[in-house]
Amino acid sequence: MRTSFTSEAELLELVAEAGRDLPGWMIAREAFLTGRDEAAVRDEIARRLSITRTALARGFKEPQRSVSGLTEGAAAKLHAQVNPPVRDELWNRALAYAVAINEVSACGGRIVAFPTAGSSGIVPGLLWAWRDEREGELSASSPRLQDAVAVAGAIGAVIAARATLSGAAGGCQAECGAAAAMGSGALAWLASGDAGRAFNAAALSLKNSLGLACDPVAGLVEVPCVKRNAFLAGNALVALTLDSAGIRSAVPFDEVVSAMKAIGDMMSPQLKESAEGGLAMTPTGLRVKAAMEAGFPDAPDS
């Protein structure tokens, strides 16, 4: 089985040659690469989806508070909001779910890197919000939800092959930006069953996060990361909305990813996870860094 590809075009050609649909081919590829059968790959996807659902529940049930104090139960606040200014439930759930999962990540809890820890709330937040609002019969063991994960994986695999999924190499466009592209594509596939629509939504989403810096305060994956998971989940939903209206990205997905790579290469190392620029160098950022170096003496349990 030929398993390598570096573009949407190449990937969709392989899928067509094999006579499978996109998620089916991705699952067959994973089975081939890992020496398992397709049922075992689906079991593994189900296991990982369940981990994200557990993290989501934990983020709401136990307001997450980190030693730094930078993470302090934002998901619980979103969840408790009785009169949100925006009344769309898919929107509100996706934002709150993304934050809940990422707060658990920021506090050292168990999550799934999706594609990274810093961006771990976006894809599962979107998928579970879709499930809870649009298709209540889905579960971690549903082939349809597993297929959506495989579509997200296909989009992430092209980004990894053409550019990077690392904030240290490409800035946050490569982490949260990539996650939003993966999530928008997964939802577009759930909405349409069309691989081309999935990549179109991904292109629309990724274009809107090009140039996003990685400048975490004190080098901790908390600020801007946790709240950015909500913002980028929103980005993915905007892309989904545009795609569903028949709006095409003027620049195709493969070219958007190449632009992302070029922008990442042009970005200063100060804006690529070194915590030497941007928000990390604000007076607040430097105060948090000094507190961290002193062992967070004001932390509640210190």
Ligand code: SF4
């Ligand atoms: S700001 Fe940096 S550390 Fe935070 S999620 Fe983005 S890439 Fe990851």
